[in-house]
Amino acid sequence: MKKEIDFTDCPVCGCNPVEIDTLEARDGYFWDGDIVTCPECGHKGNFNCDGVSEGYVEWDEEEEIDSFDPDLDTDWTDFDE
Numbered sequence: 001m002k003k004e005i006d007f008t009d010c011p012v013c014g015c016n017p018v019e020i021d022t023l024e025a026r027d028g029y030f031w032d033g034d035i036v037t038c039p040e041c042g043h044k045g046n047f048n049c050d051g052v053s054e055g056y057v058e059w060d061e062e063e064e065i066d067s068f069d070p071d072l073d074t075d076w077t078d079f080d081e
Contacts, residue, residue: 012038022047045060
């Protein structure tokens with residue numbers, strides 16, 4: 001089941017809340033290894049809990065977001081002209 005969590009921001013786009021995909025969330029508790037996904041940019045990570053401290057999200061390494069802006073990119077051709 002997917003739930004929204006708001007105790008962390010996406011390190012790529014800053015979105016908050018993010019989604020956690022968990023087998024079973026009881027009283028706000030999640031499982032070690034649950035997948036966390038940013039609903040805005042799709043960046044992923046894992047929920048970690050060591051039983052001593054509060055849980056936290058270990059985000060995957062940031063990947064360069066590939067975007068295309070025809071006003072900035074000079075290596076393209078407008079076929080409608």
